[in-house]
Amino acid sequence: MKRRVFTAGMALGALLRPSFLRAATPPALQETPWLADRVKSGALPDVAKRVPQQPSIVTYFPGGQGPGRPGGEVNMLISSARDTRLMTVYSNARLIVYDDKFKLQTDILDSYDVKDGRQFTLKLRAGHRWSDGQPFTTEDFRYFWEDMANNKDLSPSGPSVELLVDGQPPKVEIRDAVTIRYTWDKPNPYFIASQARAAPLWLFRPSHYLKKFHIKYTPADEIAKAARGGQGGNWVQIHRSVDTMYYDSNPDLPTLNPWMQTTAPPAQRFVYDRNPYYYRVDEKGCQLPYFDRVVFTVVAANLVPAKAGLGESDLQCRYLNMRDYTFLRKSSKTSNVEVLLWEQGSGSQLALYPNLNAKDDVWRALNRDIRFRRALSVGIDRDELNEVIYTGLATPSNNTIMSQSTLFKPEYATKWATYDAKLANKLLDQAGLTKRNDEGVRLLSDGRAATIVVEYSSEISEDTDMLSLIADQWKKIGIKLLSKPQSLNNFRMRAFSGDAIMTAYAGVVTAVPSLETSPREFCPTMQGGLQWPRWGMFIESKGKQGEKCDVQDVCVLLDYLREWETATDDATRRKAWDQILQTNMEQVLSIGTLNGIGQPIVVGPKVRNVPKKGYYAWDPGGYIGLYKPDTFWLTS
Structure with missing residues (x-):
């Protein structure tokens, strides 16, 4: 005990x-x-x-x-x-x-x-x-x-x-x-x-307040009167609204x-x-x-960078991107705001997800071939992506946890993530893609050209640029990449149904986990897992929908997750986490590109105690919440 x-x-x-x-x-x-x-x-x-x-x-x-x-x-x-x-x-x-x-x-x-x-x-x-x-x-x-x-x-x-x-x-x-x-x-x-x-x-x-809107404590007519503006509706609707x-x-x-x-x-x-x-x-x-x-002032999202650069925000992090950094720095010379550059918390700025549940039989089999996934990963020159798109300010990496995590090991970021066109060609040959057409594109087992349509939903120009560069790099190993933008709803529908062969989206959210953090995101447990949506749906629906995982090298992740869930000591939790991260790394279940992208933070000239360097993510962290804004203060 x-x-x-x-x-x-x-x-x-x-x-x-x-x-x-x-x-x-x-x-x-x-x-x-x-x-x-x-x-x-x-x-x-x-x-x-x-x-x-x-x-x-x-x-x-x-x-x-x-x-x-x-x-x-x-x-x-x-x-x-x-x-x-x-x-x-x-x-x-x-x-x-x-x-x-x-x-x-x-x-x-x-x-x-x-x-x-x-x-x-x-x-x-x-x-x-x-x-x-x-x-x-x-x-x-x-x-x-x-x-x-x-x-x-x-x-x-x-x-x-x-x-x-x-x-x-x-x-x-x-x-x-x-x-x-x-x-x-x-x-x-x-x-x-x-x-x-x-x-x-x-x-x-706050029970003393909400009891006024709960039928157990207050009659329905009094609830309606107590509601803001005397609004109608039943007590449940009113309770939820307040x-x-x-x-x-x-x-x-x-x-x-x-x-x-x-x-x-x-x-x-x-x-x-x-x-x-x-x-x-x-x-x-x-x-x-x-x-x-x-004070929160509502403005159009596309105007936020300009207004922040002009000093109309005393503290701004949302609606700013790396592409705004140069403008913000230039504007700061006259507005006197300080422009900080924190590190975005994501396993990968953009990751590629081979759909292991794709409807197309040939592509599904190929996506499930570890040699194919590894070849695509080592066929990406992440250093070139970094220099061309982010002027060297990002970090080449698999889609995995970041170095701030106590669970991090360097190989998680680098294994099968170092550019090697010779190795990529060898692995693709071993996967059976030995024939090519007149354009040098490899041929699938049914004679079709190995043209991967990568579907994505992003308004970030850097993501589009990155897919374009990867297309050029994969062309050298005989794989043709076509990127296809989608609305977010259509993107999800096609990924979940298996119509999408491969998708591109942000990397893992669980980028800086601790022993107490759930590793579910790294396992086929959620429909939102773009590499295994139907396996995830099966778990989420308790077997009522989707498909049961049938690739043992992936299914083992569920066993490791169960070990973490039932652990009563830190050593067992760490072992389970290590096994999960090791498996994701070796199996290349998603293909990462870069992480550690800069996040501009605009700080007014009178605001104090905002860290010069920081980690910026939804969770854990709550954006600037990790650094306790209640401790930020103003000079006179």
Whole structure:
């Protein structure tokens, strides 16, 4: 029996960094100037009564410019009202979070205890409050579990899949006002990591607010009256419309984020004011966030680079690409913004996916031939791609994890990914493609030319350029590549149906995994896996749709995944991860090109503590969320 106990920034085995290290005695708290008048008038209690008894204390500042000073307003640009969800993503207020080294640590939680990988005891911070001042307690967890996840009207399919082990839900025990326990009969490896995602599996809701819209607690006619604008509809529709924890589009919904929404959509300008009950403070006792206000201004996505370069955004990362970098740097000379270049987190900027479930019998057999897949990979000159398209600023690599991961091994990036036209020709000959037509294109077993139509859905010019260069390179080994752009819906439909022989799309999202991260993306478990969509559909549908995996060298990945899922110690998890990554590397189940592409980040001249170098990805990280924007601050 093994136990692991995690507490506010400290963990056995030094698993957690000191970003939120609990001090023996919390520092003397300072009142925030922006809130001082409200405190003086009695509209707000003193800061000591607003933060938890043991607040999350920030002692580590990734940008190296902290502690900071409170105050000021920053503007960011978004492309639509739906992007209010970016506040949730950027805020990165989670029960458990990744630090900037991708290690898990407590955040909203005071501590958590894991027993045998199947029992999880979560402890909240005593005195923690929602943004409206109401207590945040285990009643908010009970409400979610009993009144939402297990309510057939609100959740017809029952609890989320991460809350089921072999189809069975956990036993949920409310131990006291700050302690809750989840217990399964078998290990649940997905539970902890699900809390740290950019779009987390929320285990709680502001029950005191949502009970006003739940039929168990409030009559239907009162629910209709309480709804925004007295809207019609049944109570389920109304409850769902006001429960926008992720999308952050309901100003009345209490939050735990550093900034709270004050503008109801539709709008062109969304204003977020600081949360007076926020749970983090710095080592000097200053309550975070430092910014008093954040404003999201809606503009057309294609105008964001120009406006950011002209200084109309104080902090901008979304809607910027590497192609904008030169313009942004030039514009910065007059606008005085700083243009940083972070590293995009993706296994490959563009990867090729031979469809192992293609309908065409000849192409399906060839795609399943390891010699063919290896030949295509070594037939790509990634150094040329890098120099021509990204002026040498990217990293040639397989479609695999990145070097920031503790699971990374150099061979994962380089094996079968070094240009060797001679070897590629040899492998293609061994695969039976020995005959050629008058154009030098190899012939398939049925006499057709080996013309691979690579279907893709991308508006990024660099992706189109990359496919064009690969076409030139493959021509030298007797393979003809034709790229065919598609709408995203048509792209997915053709890939999932098997009509597409090969597709091109972004690489793996799980680019910097830890031992606790699920390796499902590297296994045939999801329909969205473009190299094995029908095998993935079979797993997702529990055998009702798709096809069962019938290539043993690939099917073994499911065995390794099961080993990871049932592991109760780190050594077993690491072994399973190594086997999965090794198999993907040797089998060349997707063909990577380049990763580590630069991501421009525009920072206003007064904004401080934004890291000069950073990792930019949806998950893990939440774009800039990984570096805690509540610690960014403004000079006067």
